Amino acid sequence: MPGKTLLWDQTLFRRGELFEFDHVPEHFVHRDSQQRSLIFGVRPALRGMRPLNILCVGPPGTGKTTAVRKAFEELDEHAPGVITAHVNCQASQTRYTIFSQIFQRLIGHAPPTSGVSFKKILDEIAKHLVQNEKILIVALDDINYLFHEKEADNVLYSLLRAHETHPGTKIGVIAILSDDSLSYVFDPKVGSIFLPEEILFPRYAWDELKGILSDRAKLGFYPGVLSQDVLDVIVDYTSEAGDLRVGIDLLKRSALNAEERASTSISEDDVRLAYKKSRMLHLSRMIASLGSGEQAILAILAMRAVAKGQEGEKGEGEEKKMVETEQTAGDLYAAFHESTGLGYTRFHAMLHKLATLRLIDAEIATEGVHGRSRRIALKYDSGDVLGAMQPRSL
Ligand SMILES: Nc1ncnc2c1ncn2[C@@H]1O[C@H](COP(=O)(O)OP(=O)(O)OP(=O)(O)O)[C@@H](O)[C@H]1O
Ligand SMILES: [Mg+2]
Known part of the structure; x- marks a missing residue:
């Protein structure tokens, strides 16, 4: 009935919750083979064996999280010997917070907030698993958020070596990687124990x-x-x-x-x-997960690109404009330091993180009059970056 008027207390939504991102749909279609592969990987746990490790890979919005949540729902219902823990690495970006999440899932409450070492948390997790004869399957969702400072290696190493430090523990890992073009190379000592079954999620x-x-x-x-x-x-x-x-x-x-x-x-x-x-959903989501220093770097890059772009419009060529949107690392650091008061070591780590998330390109080296210099450029349209930042204050 197009054109009909809605009364003020009427709505178009019969079930609004169906449009939330964490909704797990009843009908999950076109993903049968991926679900079969997931079940194949976790099945050994039903017989008391350590499950296979799995890597789910595919672009955003291709059903990776949903497939793992569905598999976990089934395990929770039918496999009393298995405990599943789904960890959102965008929300928990360090080994400590990830293990705190797992602790919470197992024990039912968060570990005390201060004075508890990582080792103590791991000890408690392992003790719980061994005493209750449970097998743990951890899903590290959006693991690309751990690629900075080798945090992914640390987390995988601690999980997959737990049976050596804590005999009797059985832990399997499902890593979920959003973006098949990301080329992260795991540390060799992790690579040799992770050896995952890869499950691809095409568009x-x-x-x-x-x-x-x-x-x-x-x-x-x-x-x-x-x-x-x-x-x-x-x-x-x-x-x-x-x-x-x-x-x-x-x-x-x-x-x-x-x-x-x-x-x-x-x-x-x-x-x-x-x-x-x-x-802008994907970009907004990525930016929202960043710390204020990282956001400051993006904001400086974007605002300078916008300013330079406007200058460039006054008659300069398209090619020239592209080059002008890059900043030298030195210039960028000066502005970053002025706005945040933070030093070069932090700046460098943040650049690295933004580059691994593919928000910036930080590998451009150019020969200039003063020798080689590193240049940094946004990988997204500067207007879009500023637009995606709007909900939070810059
Ligand atoms: N085959 C499907 N049938 C019905 N709904 C689906 C299907 N695949 C995905 N969805 C829905 O699409 C949305 C995105 O799916 P999901 O979160 O699983 O994607 P993802 O691959 O984990 O994406 P990202 O890499 O961005 O985290 C969810 O709301 C989910 O309910
Ligand atoms: Mg997901």
Whole structure:
């Protein structure tokens, strides 16, 4: 019923929770082979054996987290000898906080906040597993957030060597890596004990995206809210972004826009307006997980690029403009130090982290009059970076 007016207390959402990112869908389609591989890997744990380690790899929004959550739901229900721990490495970015999460999952409460060493936490985890004869499977979700300062190596090493330091413990790891083009090389001492089964999560095809989004809309909205034509527009945008998350966010934001207009159905304009926000989802999520110093570096780079870009528009060539958006490491550090008061060691570590998250390119070396110098550039559009930062203060 396009054009019909919504009363102030009416809504288009029949089940709003279906559009939240942590929702685990009842119908999880097109991922049968990945789910079979996951079950194959964890099955030894059902017979009291150490499970195989697994690495789930694929671009954002391809169902990696959902597949592991589904497998964990089944284990929690049917495998009393197994304890699962799903850890979000974006929220817990150090070995200490990750093991605190695992401790909490096992013992039921967080370890005391101060004065407890890492070793003590590991001792307690191992003791709990051995005494209760349980096998632990840890999912390290978005493990790329641990690639700075070798934290991923430290975490994997501690988990996978636990049976040597604490005899009798059986722990398996499922690492989830969001981005198949990330080339992180694990430390050799970790590589030799991790040896994971790799499960690939390819992007969904257009038809698959349409099926999933249509299903979600049917369950989540009232009838008549989303027409086939408008659904196609949403699928086009989702396919362009290559991320199903964007599509689900588009459904939610478009419906909110329609409600704002007091309309009972979503229009193409509602979708177009929503896409401005939805397409930045991934970038916003990454930026939101950064510390204030790292955000300061991005903000300086972006603001300088915008300023230089505006100068460049006064008649200079396109090629020149691209070069102008880079900063030398020295210049950037001076501005960083002025705004944060932090020193070079911290700055260097932060640059490294931003580079491993592929937010910046920090490997550009140029020959200049003063010899070689390192140049830093954003890997995203500077306007988008500033836009994605807006919800938090710069
Ligand atoms: N096959 C599917 N059927 C139904 N919903 C799906 C399917 N795959 C993914 N989803 C939904 O898409 C959203 C993103 O999926 P998920 O979080 O599992 O992706 P991901 O691969 O872990 O992404 P990221 O790398 O960004 O963490 C979730 O809301 C999930 O419910
Ligand atoms: Mg995920």
